[in-house]
Amino acid sequence: MKKIIKNPYSHFILLGLVLLTLPYLAEAGAIRNSTVTVIGTTIIYTIAALGLNVLLGFSGLISLGTAGFMGLAAYISAYVTETMALPFEVAVMAAIGIPTLLGILVGILSLKFEGIYLGIATLVVAEILREIFINVTPFTGGATGALAGRPVLAGTFQLNRIQTYYLIVVVMVLIFILIHNLTKGHLGRALNAMRGSEAAAQAMGVNIFKYRLIAFGIATVLAAVSGVLYVHYVGLSYPTTWNLMLSLDFLAIIVVGGFRSIFGTFIGSFIIFAMSELFLKPIPALANITPLVKGILIIIFILYYPNGLANIKHQVSHWLVRRKGKRDAFGQTKAEKKNLTRAEVRENDTV
Amino acid sequence: MTPSKTKELALKIEDVSIAFGGLKAVDNLSFAIERHEIFGLIGPNGAGKTTIFNCITQFYKADSGSIHFINAKGKETDLMDLSVHEIIDEGIVRTFQNVELIRELSIMDNVLIGAHHVMKQPLLGQLFNRKAIRKDEAESREKAEKILAFLDIEHLKDLIAGSQPYGVQKKVEIARTLMSDPELIILDEPAAGLNDTETKELAMRIKQIRETYQTTILLVEHDMRLVMDICDHICAISFGKRIAVGTPKEIQSNPEVQKAYLGEEGELE
Ligand SMILES: Nc1ncnc2c1ncn2[C@@H]1O[C@H](COP(=O)(O)OP(=O)(O)O)[C@@H](O)[C@H]1O
């Protein structure tokens, strides 16, 4: 039992199960249907943000192009299913494959550009993509956007809105598990090393070129999955959606949620997207200040919680122990602190 | 222990030079290291010691000269043909003058990075956390625990590396080198920042490492007592140039060395 509770997979699955109940709650009238849609979209954004977290959080590489890659996948999937009338599965492969190849090319750029320059380079790529979204009308529908239907699985199962939501939740849980697998071991250590000390990483045999490409590859695959789910859930794709603001939102998610934390990415996505959609935008007076609220949140987190929400619970328990420690006259504090930090590491490992 | 009588060489540095702008950081430097010996490189600050380490490990490409490594099987490799990340595959591993750890990771994870090049884990296998991957991870962890126990820091293994005192961090760096099954360990000022007791322990450890892990050790160190105590041979350099090579005794009594190096920094013991 303890093993099951400790197992991170079960955390992801539990989260998935909770999310799966939302449509029932909506049917029962406990929450609005539109809330389910917002949460579905939030999950979609979580996936792209998790990709950015692998890139930035683990590998220390910045990208301001997430929205561009997500949009590219959305358009490809819409085009392949609608215009070419090919199966959904084919669309998924094309919509993940093409952006990922492009993402890996950008990874090659990352060897030439460091830090802020890499940010600018990725932004340029995303802006070029946006020009394509606006101007290559036969492919994207230009300013009027591209339409896409709900997924048809294996050529026969036409999903409705709620079933598509289920699909999104299942994909999220799968991705959480796979990314957990990838980041908790060999690859995760290599990416961490690359971020933490490039010199040590190289001395230990980490091929920086290879791992930068892998990091960009993972980030784009996730952005692409996110784009595919988006276009078939929301039903359309406008060029204005895939702008710098969206890429910055993904950055904000990580800052607020926590670097290198899967759950943190989910929570951050909730705060940055769902909160503003559900609580700020319905109130006209607040709708316009949404970007301001996000900006303030980012500043607060960078200043006071640089490790994001994922770490706040550790800080709280640290604080509690320290208080307890003061009352303890038997030198227990050190041991307690030690245990705590151990637990913390384990948590960080699994989250 | 004296070096083996057959005097097999492990590392040959011949006429290596490298300049930064007009400054010749390493100037026609040659020395050779025998297998299984502890070799010290000494010289005043800025003499080019770290630079030569960087040339050996290919962080810098030497302007001229040659650097050859002969592994335990007798295979000779021109290190200048390799990239930085390929050096460890030859069995050469290093530490850094300013400890280079992944601060946010646990000590265990930091040590495990040392096994990066021995772990052959295909991405797909990792993605699905296949049995072979789990086995590899578990075995590596066990190996890391043994190394940490050897260095007396096993109880700290789950703590965050960056929050540890300097002495522990330096041990973690050494543990990481041992994790890579090294033939040649290159230590850049391993005693810097350590107190007297820690330095004494370090001297013992370095000798132990050579015996237990059957390695050759090349080190830069300012602590003369440590160098004289543990090294089989020493090379003294100044302004990138070699001034003397010999046993600790020979180096101690060498007038050139005394003039160039020890004269300014204090007396030799
Ligand atoms: N990357 C570099 N760029 C410019 N100068 C360097 C570089 N690396 C080392 N140097 C210079 O080379 C000389 C030797 O430095 P170093 O090898 O670090 O000395 P030390 O013997 O103290 O380890 C110094 O003058 C240093 O400034």
Ligand SMILES: [Mg+2]
């Ligand atoms: Mg130095």
